[in-house]
Amino acid sequence: MDNDLHLLGNPTVYCCLVAIVWAGADRSREVPSLDAHNSEGTSFVDAPLPDYADAPRPWKRSKQRDKTRQWIASLGASILLLIIVLSPPIPQSLNSQLPTPNSMTKIADLRKNYTQAGLLESDVVANPFEQFKLWFEQAVAADILEPNAMTLATVTAEGKPSARVVLLKAVDDRGFVFYTNYNSQKGVELQNCPYAALVFLWGDLERQVRIEGRVELVSESEATEYFHSRPASSQLGAWASEQSAIIHDRFVLEQRLQQLETEYQNREIPKPPYWGGVRVIPQEIEFWQGRPSRLHDRLRYQLVAGKWQIDRLAP
Numbered sequence: 001m002d003n004d005l006h007l008l009g010n011p012t013v014y015c016c017l018v019a020i021v022w023a024g025a026d027r028s029r030e031v032p033s034l035d036a037h038n039s040e041g042t043s044f045v046d047a048p049l050p051d052y053a054d055a056p057r058p059w060k061r062s063k064q065r066d067k068t069r070q071w072i073a074s075l076g077a078s079i080l081l082l083i084i085v086l087s088p089p090i091p092q093s094l095n096s097q098l099p100t101p102n103s104m105t106k107i108a109d110l111r112k113n114y115t116q117a118g119l120l121e122s123d124v125v126a127n128p129f130e131q132f133k134l135w136f137e138q139a140v141a142a143d144i145l146e147p148n149a150m151t152l153a154t155v156t157a158e159g160k161p162s163a164r165v166v167l168l169k170a171v172d173d174r175g176f177v178f179y180t181n182y183n184s185q186k187g188v189e190l191q192n193c194p195y196a197a198l199v200f201l202w203g204d205l206e207r208q209v210r211i212e213g214r215v216e217l218v219s220e221s222e223a224t225e226y227f228h229s230r231p232a233s234s235q236l237g238a239w240a241s242e243q244s245a246i247i248h249d250r251f252v253l254e255q256r257l258q259q260l261e262t263e264y265q266n267r268e269i270p271k272p273p274y275w276g277g278v279r280v281i282p283q284e285i286e287f288w289q290g291r292p293s294r295l296h297d298r299l300r301y302q303l304v305a306g307k308w309q310i311d312r313l314a315p
């Protein structure tokens with residue numbers, strides 16, 4: 001928004017200043033206007049062309065007026081120059097920073113051969129949560145963008161799959177936790193069918209982790225503690241957004257947020273009753289490492305009679 005108000009980017013400012021400079025410029029060598037010529041009683045058609053050197057110069061301005069115009073012109077030019085020199089570069093919007101799309105991309109030809117590492121049975125630990133934490137720390141160390149972003153798949157009332165990305169916020173031997181609005185599409189789907197699948201893609205490490213299992217809600221006290229650890233703006237966002245509902249426009253959200261900001265200016269923001277954590281309690285966790293020739297490594301942990309069993313799956 002601020003960008004639009006920037007002087008350097010404002011064409012009106014330029015037009016005004018150029019108009020000032022133009023209006024003030026010395027144009028004393030202008031030809032006489034037709035009106036001025038006709039005012040001497042000669043018809044336009046019959047009139048001889050004026051001799052500029054000797055022609056009467058009714059349009060000639062007084063020296064005082066000329067000086068004032070020149071002064072205005074130099075003032076306009078100086079302001080224009082000052083704006084250009086002093087204006088910081090205009091921050092570009094994301095849209096104008098995006099690379100120009102190459103319409104020649106042949107999607108079917110996009111592929112990568114995975115060569116970085118292998119995953120042997122001897123490389124992994126017996127507890128899949130510990131193995132996950134090890135890989136997660138390696139993803140963090142590799143500077144992967146949002147390493148805790150994971151695709152969450154749920155099932156609709158009609159038995160159709162439905163997926164979106166959420167953020168992992170906690171993991172321990174009980175499971176994998178994310179936070180959301182319980183009245184959202186995913187929230188309603190999980191109430192109807194309390195099973196979910198999670199997928200992490202850590203592309204720079206040529207790794208994928210798949211998790212499947214039952215879900216449970218985290219305790220109110222755990223959810224409240226996490227809610228209050230979030231930035232105040234995110235806490236208000238949870239109140240402002242009726243997640244997954246159709247809204248008229250963006251203004252609806254911004255207006256709600258503004259009202260909430262005023263309402264909770266000097267007060268603690270309570271956790272909305274419909275907002276909290278969901279824990280996916282895994283029945284299966286698969287660690288996938290990309291290998292050449294599409295002969296990837298897949299090690300799957302499965303909970304069998306309370307014990308984690310590890311199997312290698314064909315890629």
Ligand SMILES: Cc1cc2nc3c(=O)[nH]c(=O)nc-3n(C[C@H](O)[C@H](O)[C@H](O)COP(=O)(O)O)c2cc1C
Nearest residue numbers: 149164165166167178179180181184185186187244
């Ligand atoms: C990187 C990323 C992280 C996200 N994290 C969350 C999250 O932790 N919780 C959440 O409710 N939505 C999150 N979202 C938004 C969801 O993808 C989704 O748009 C929203 O939850 C509504 O989904 P639903 O209508 O299927 O319930 C995230 C989106 C992205 C792209």
Ligand SMILES: Cc1ncc(COP(=O)(O)O)c(C=O)c1O
Nearest residue numbers: 166167169179180181230234243
């Ligand atoms: C709508 C929504 N809710 C919750 C979250 C969870 O993350 P955080 O608690 O860091 O805001 C996200 C993350 O993107 C989100 O988009």
